[in-house]
Amino acid sequence: MANPKQNTDDNLLEVKNLKISFKTDEGIITAVDGIDFSVKRGQTLGIVGESGSGKSVSTWSIMRLLPKNSIIDKNSSIKFQRKSGKVVEMTKFKKNGRELRKIRGGEVALIFQEPMSSFSPVYTIGNQIMEAVLHHRDVTKKEAEEIAVDMLDRVGISNPRQRFKQYPYELSGGMRQRAMIAVALSMNPSLLIADEPTTSLDVTIQAQILELMNELQEDLGMSIIFITHNLGVIAQVADEINVMYLGKIVERGTTKDIIHEPKHPYTQALLKAIPRLDRIGERLTAIRGDIPSPLSRPTGCPFYTRCGKVIPGVCDVKMPESTHLSDTHTVYCFLHEEKDV
Amino acid sequence: MVKFLVQRTIGMIITMFFVSMMVFAIMELPPGDYAERWAFRKFSGTGAQITEADLDNIRANFGLDRPAPERYFKWISGIVLHGDFGEAFAFQTSVNNVIGQKIWLTLAILFFTLVVTYLVSIPVGIYAAVRRNSIEDYALTAFSYLGFALPNFLLALVLLYVSITVFDSSVGGLFSPEYADAPWSIDKAKDLLSHLVIPAIILAWSATAFQLQTVRATMLDELNTLSVTAARARGVPEWKLLLKYPARLAINPVVSTMSFDANRIFSELPIVALVLGLPELGELLLKSYLDLDMFVAGAILLILTFMIVFMNFLSDIFLAILDPRVKLIEG
Numbered sequence: 001m002a003n004p005k006q007n008t009d010d011n012l013l014e015v016k017n018l019k020i021s022f023k024t025d026e027g028i029i030t031a032v033d034g035i036d037f038s039v040k041r042g043q044t045l046g047i048v049g050e051s052g053s054g055k056s057v058s059t060w061s062i063m064r065l066l067p068k069n070s071i072i073d074k075n076s077s078i079k080f081q082r083k084s085g086k087v088v089e090m091t092k093f094k095k096n097g098r099e100l101r102k103i104r105g106g107e108v109a110l111i112f113q114e115p116m117s118s119f120s121p122v123y124t125i126g127n128q129i130m131e132a133v134l135h136h137r138d139v140t141k142k143e144a145e146e147i148a149v150d151m152l153d154r155v156g157i158s159n160p161r162q163r164f165k166q167y168p169y170e171l172s173g174g175m176r177q178r179a180m181i182a183v184a185l186s187m188n189p190s191l192l193i194a195d196e197p198t199t200s201l202d203v204t205i206q207a208q209i210l211e212l213m214n215e216l217q218e219d220l221g222m223s224i225i226f227i228t229h230n231l232g233v234i235a236q237v238a239d240e241i242n243v244m245y246l247g248k249i250v251e252r253g254t255t256k257d258i259i260h261e262p263k264h265p266y267t268q269a270l271l272k273a274i275p276r277l278d279r280i281g282e283r284l285t286a287i288r289g290d291i292p293s294p295l296s297r298p299t300g301c302p303f304y305t306r307c308g309k310v311i312p313g314v315c316d317v318k319m320p321e322s323t324h325l326s327d328t329h330t331v332y333c334f335l336h337e338e339k340d341v
Numbered sequence: 342m343v344k345f346l347v348q349r350t351i352g353m354i355i356t357m358f359f360v361s362m363m364v365f366a367i368m369e370l371p372p373g374d375y376a377e378r379w380a381f382r383k384f385s386g387t388g389a390q391i392t393e394a395d396l397d398n399i400r401a402n403f404g405l406d407r408p409a410p411e412r413y414f415k416w417i418s419g420i421v422l423h424g425d426f427g428e429a430f431a432f433q434t435s436v437n438n439v440i441g442q443k444i445w446l447t448l449a450i451l452f453f454t455l456v457v458t459y460l461v462s463i464p465v466g467i468y469a470a471v472r473r474n475s476i477e478d479y480a481l482t483a484f485s486y487l488g489f490a491l492p493n494f495l496l497a498l499v500l501l502y503v504s505i506t507v508f509d510s511s512v513g514g515l516f517s518p519e520y521a522d523a524p525w526s527i528d529k530a531k532d533l534l535s536h537l538v539i540p541a542i543i544l545a546w547s548a549t550a551f552q553l554q555t556v557r558a559t560m561l562d563e564l565n566t567l568s569v570t571a572a573r574a575r576g577v578p579e580w581k582l583l584l585k586y587p588a589r590l591a592i593n594p595v596v597s598t599m600s601f602d603a604n605r606i607f608s609e610l611p612i613v614a615l616v617l618g619l620p621e622l623g624e625l626l627l628k629s630y631l632d633l634d635m636f637v638a639g640a641i642l643l644i645l646t647f648m649i650v651f652m653n654f655l656s657d658i659f660l661a662i663l664d665p666r667v668k669l670i671e672g
Contacts, residue, residue, distance in 0.1 A: 065570055096579045105576035112567055120568040120586050122664050131585075132575045167665055187575065 012191055012223045013039040013062065013080050019073035020057055020066065028071075029294045031057045033247040039191065044217065044224040046238030046255070048231055048270065052291050054247040055227045059193045062090060063104050083107060083190060106136035109184035113196035115176035119168035125152075126164035129183050136187040151182040156212060174205035178212070185216060192217075193225045198233060210236050231267075232274045235259050240328075243267045246291060246302035248319075253329035263331040266303045301334070309335060345661055345668055353654045357647060361420075364642045365413045368635040375430045375633045376400040403430060416639070426643075427636035431629070436640045440622065444644060446515055447610070447621045450544070451648070453537045454606050455599070457545040458552060463595060466556025467588050470564060481553070488550025493609055497543045497616040504539065514618050543613050548602045555594050563587030589663060596659045600652035607645055 020032040032054040039045045047055045060066050062078055078090040082103065093100040112118040119128060129148035133139065139147065145164070152160035155178040168176055177197060184192055194213065198206040214237060217224055228234050234241060234255070241258040243251040243266065251264040262268045272285040289306040292298055298305050304315035314334050323336045376399040380391050400406040407415075419425040426436035469478045514521070515536045520529045563569065564587050572582040611623030622641050629637035661667045 063574055065574055096573070101576040101578060103576070104574055110571070110574040112571060114567055117567040118571040120572070121666060122589060123585075128572075131572075131577060135576050169666065183575070 010040050011038045011079075011081070012041050013078070013225075015058070015062070016077040016079075017073070018058055018061065018076045018078065020054075020061055020076075021071045021073070022067075023069045023071065026295055030297065031247055031294060032061070033297075034073075035242075035244070035247070035249045037242050037249065037252070039223045039225055040239075041190075041223055042217070042221050043239040044226055044237050046234035046241040047225060047227045047244055048229065048234055048241060049244035050229055050291050052246070052294070053244040055244055056195050058244075059195065059225055059227060060110075062193065063108055063110060064090060064093060064095065064100060065104075065110070080108070080191075102136075105132055105184075105187045105189065107189055108191045108193065109187055109189035110193045110195065111177075111180045111184050111197050113199045115173065115180045115200070116168060118180060119176065121168055124165055124167055125171070125179050129164075129179075129186050132183050132187050147186055148182070151186040152179065155179070155182045155185070155216070156208075157182070173201055174208065177201060177205075177209055181209075181212065181216070185220065188220075189222060191223045191225070193227070195227045196229070197226075199228065199230070206233065213237060230274070231259070231270050243270070246297065247294065248302050249332070250303060251331045251333075253325075253331075257326070257329040261329070263325060263329070263336055264303075264333050265307045265309050265335070269308075301332070311335070342661070342668070346658070349654055349657050353650055356650050360646045360650065361417055361643060362413070364639055364646065365409075365416065367642065368639045369409060371630065371633060373633060374400070374405055375635065376403055376405055378633045379403075379430065403428075416636070420640075420643070426640035429629075429634060429637045431632045431634040431637070436636050439637055440625065440640055440644075443620050443622050443625065446619070448648070449533065450537060450540055450610065450619070450621065451603060451606055453534075454541045454544040454548070455602060457541045458548045458602060459595065461545070462549045462552035463556055463592055466553040467560050467583070467591060469553070470557045470560035470591070471583060473561060482557075485550035485553045488546045491546070493543050493547060494612045494616050496546060497540075497613050500539050500543060501617065515620060540613060540617055540619060543617075544606050544609055547609070548605055552595050552598075552602070555598075556591050559594055560587055560591035563590045593660065593663055596656050596663060599656040599659075600649045603649055603652045607648075 015035070015037050017034050017036065018032055019030065019034045021028050021030045035054075035058060037045065037047075037058075047059070049055050057066065057070075061070075061072055062080070066072075072091050076091055079087050080090050080103070081087050088099070088103075090100075090103075119125070126145070126148055129151065130141070130144045133144040133147050134141070137144070137147070149160045149164055152163055157163050157175060157178050163171065163175070163179070168179075171179060177200075181197070197213070198209050201209060210233065213224065213226075216222075224237070226234060226237050231241075238255050241253060241255055242249050243258065243264065245266050251258065251262070251267050253261075258267060259271070262271055266287075269285070269287045273287065275284055287306055288308075292302075292305055298316065300314075300316045300318050301307070301320055304310045307315065310316070311334055320332045320334045320337055322330050322332055324330050325336065376396055380396060380399055384391055397406060404412070404415075416427055419427060424437070426440070428434075429436045429439040432439050465481060469481045472478050515533055516529070517532050517536070520532045523529055564583075566587070569582065569586050572586055573579070577585070607623075610621055611627075613619070614621040614623060622645070626638055626641045629635075629641070657667075
């Protein structure tokens, strides 16, 4: 596995110091607090974290899809390399402007957790795929229909010609998610953001979708950002994993690093919370407490309020610096900090 | 779609059948009948003694002596088979002659008002939702609450005053004097349209205010759905996706309450018509009831209810076109 610190030319997406807040009635809420991550060509970056950790917000911001009350900090940078080779700064685009719309879908596509609500109920599946194709490819309606049917077939939907004419509510949940993937891929993006694409599906369908995504990635050579709260799912698809907690990245590394040698107490706790067949007799350990409200972010390490290994007087005072455990493995935790020095 | 249309048409016919029976029952409800009224008019003050037998004779003359079911079938078959609404006793002519012109004018006002209502409320409601919490949004909301609050006869008086003093044109009536008795022509139709504007604005105001708020509220809900974000994530231009996705669903509640609007306009029409001096059916309905001139009253009631049933039919069809899920429920 390549070192993420090198080969920066190989990065399709480079996010630096991303900070996102929301203006609300209760005040300004910081959802993402200065994170860095990058996605390499043809690879899958997994982002893991509980609900409210800022996974979706940070990735939606890449496409500038956040609601009007969101603020992306001035010093944040989201650099994306376009198909033309030009590197663009996504935070500088005008909202819903022309170049941004070219990138949306055509170069960065998004699939959602809820395939039912992400399709409009009043248009056929075919209509919504064709809309995507016609917007991003220079083809006739007839050709667009062929591309759409072809893509439905490719994502494993039976009778694609018939499904093309059907409405979203006439398909099963797994079918809809496949159709959602077909919409995204029909635009031929170089980066696919999958926002919990398997969360609403049952386990067998989940496995099929994961396999499908792996296959398609190999065929089409795109990069994927895969967001989930389930480390078990991400282990099957990701090359690298970033673990997020309360708007911060607390640990990053290759999938092997994270799954086999988790260093941050939060990552360790997440792994213990996954049911496993080989530990059928043991009780699952839940992480105690709830994720704090972003309105009252703890000072210091965001996780100290729930951490079993908290060092009083240290963890609750300042945010730990990054500690490089290896070329690929980085953790933000005082437990490991001294080893780095 | 064909099956759906047939189903709905049959449903409408059945509804109209029951409605016609109810209308007939309402016609029968007031005590007394036109025979007594006729005898009273004719002989009151003459000192003539009217016996029960005389009344029965008069009834037989008017055909009022037959049992109710027979009269109902004669009445309804006349309407269905010949378009004949029976005899207007008090006018000594047929009902068709009495209400003919007024029915068309009333329908013209109704139709024109509905068009104005939807042409204003739908686009403005969508605009207000998209520009939520902007100055334009607040201004439009305030304006539409004014529509709720203002009694429309007052609005009618104000507009009447303004148009006479400022524009020096009379808005009373539906025709300018030179066209009032002229045969139908393009100019006469133009004249009618120009006279329809003021009543339509007055009648449409409250319906527009109401529907504008409905469209705005539904649009706001729809704007926040994931399917809109999904379309945006596909790079669809903003105005195009707004019209294609949320706007299409935002007009659903308006379409499904079209008959309510028709009903509201019918109920408000007599007051506005009184102020503006418009010929319409409300006043005639009241008068024919007072006269116990039942076939006139029955014809008006039947036509008004038919219009509302028909509007319901139309809104069902529009809804089915707008939202394919509607057909699914019908099976």
